[in-house]
Amino acid sequence: MAVRGEDKTGKEMPVRQRKAHKKSRLGCKNCKLRSVKCDESKPSCKRCTSSGFVCSFTEISPSSFQLAHQSAGPVFSVVNKSLGPINPGFRVPVIQPVKGGVGEIILGDAALAAIERFRLRTVFSVGTQKTRSVYSEGAFLLGLKHPFLMHVFIALALLHDQHLNPCQTSSHRTALAFHWYQATALFHRRLMAAGSAPDVSKLSGSERDSLWASGALLGAASMALLDAEDVYGVWPLKKSDSLDLDWLRMSDGKKAVWKIADPTRKDSVFHQLLKEWDGIPDGSRPIPPGALPTMFYEAFDIGPSSTAQNNPYHKAAGGEGPQGYGFAGMVVYQSSGAQLMVDAEEIGGRGAGGLHLSGDEL
Numbered sequence: 001m002a003v004r005g006e007d008k009t010g011k012e013m014p015v016r017q018r019k020a021h022k023k024s025r026l027g028c029k030n031c032k033l034r035s036v037k038c039d040e041s042k043p044s045c046k047r048c049t050s051s052g053f054v055c056s057f058t059e060i061s062p063s064s065f066q067l068a069h070q071s072a073g074p075v076f077s078v079v080n081k082s083l084g085p086i087n088p089g090f091r092v093p094v095i096q097p098v099k100g101g102v103g104e105i106i107l108g109d110a111a112l113a114a115i116e117r118f119r120l121r122t123v124f125s126v127g128t129q130k131t132r133s134v135y136s137e138g139a140f141l142l143g144l145k146h147p148f149l150m151h152v153f154i155a156l157a158l159l160h161d162q163h164l165n166p167c168q169t170s171s172h173r174t175a176l177a178f179h180w181y182q183a184t185a186l187f188h189r190r191l192m193a194a195g196s197a198p199d200v201s202k203l204s205g206s207e208r209d210s211l212w213a214s215g216a217l218l219g220a221a222s223m224a225l226l227d228a229e230d231v232y233g234v235w236p237l238k239k240s241d242s243l244d245l246d247w248l249r250m251s252d253g254k255k256a257v258w259k260i261a262d263p264t265r266k267d268s269v270f271h272q273l274l275k276e277w278d279g280i281p282d283g284s285r286p287i288p289p290g291a292l293p294t295m296f297y298e299a300f301d302i303g304p305s306s307t308a309q310n311n312p313y314h315k316a317a318g319g320e321g322p323q324g325y326g327f328a329g330m331v332v333y334q335s336s337g338a339q340l341m342v343d344a345e346e347i348g349g350r351g352a353g354g355l356h357l358s359g360d361e362l
Contacts, residue, residue, distance in 0.1 A: 028055050086112055092147040095185040111154055118157040138269035139213050146210040148190065151183035152217050159221055187214045191257065200260050205267045212261035212270060215254050292317060
């Protein structure tokens with residue numbers, strides 16, 4: 001229907017007629033998840049094609065909606081969010097040290113394969129059994145909206161590969177170094193930009209969640225990123241170096257990310273982790289089974305009868321502080337990252353050891 005108005009002289013002026021349009025519920029699942037209009041082109045809509053996604057219109061097997069990994073524990077439905085493997089041509093940002101800016105690259109086949117290993121395997125190792133679904137369902141979707149996270153996912157998958165098979169090629173180590181650098185550099189840049197915002201609460205929820213996911217995963221993974229072949233090449237058994245305990249400083253730095261991201265807010269994908277808040281050890285009460293990685297209980301003699309008075313490791317493992325997180329608590333809950341274990345036998349004593357990713361847990 002045409003609507004008419006009047007100009008300053010009183011003359012009647014035609015107003016642009018609103019075009020008739022038809023609403024549709026037949027758009028692909030990817031576009032629905034991203035809250036964008038789908039053109040419903042077959043066999044793949046234009047938005048999925050341009051973004052590098054596998055359009056759900058191409059799906060022919062209902063079984064593809066369920067993913068599982070035998071060693072991953074409980075099965076969580078990741079692909080029921082209906083985002084399949086990323087198509088070739090997917091672009092991610094990269095830091096350009098020489099130019100001092102940010103460019104972009106197209107991920108190659110090896111990088112895309114690493115993302116698939118993260119999505120189908122590594123992601124199931126994240127967090128505890130009760131909180132794992134938050135990352136298995138939420139983190140990958142965040143990466144599609146904020147592609148810098150793909151560097152984090154690739155680095156974690158390559159680090160996982162290295163743990164499962166230490167005899168990796170030099171090209172594998174080079175790729176790990178590249179994506180680790182890009183992940184940390186881009187994370188730092190985006191964190192600085194978010195921190196300089198007049199009001200961080202005005203940032204989009206997905207932007208804040210992407211910062212928390214990146215900081216938490218990088219903080220946990222940094223504990224396993226060891227450039228050594230035996231425990232004598234790792235602190236505290238090796239010669240002192242200025243980079244010693246960088247992973248601990250990075251973990252502590254997540255407090256700054258917490259203030260900006262505030263994963264406790266109701267619109268955060270991590271909000272449901274608050275349901276586990278009462279189960280987080282605080283250093284003063286008994287530590288329940290399953291609250292920490294299995295090896296922590298044996299390595300530090302933690303059990304129902306251990307307390308801060310009769311066990312010097314109880315408070316450190318259980319956690320204390322304003323957020324109720326200690327060292328182990330930050331790994332398992334705040335980071336929800338790859339779980340760690342202490343190899344006490346190799347170091348010949350308890351309390352000073354090389355931390356590495358457990359194959360059973362990861």
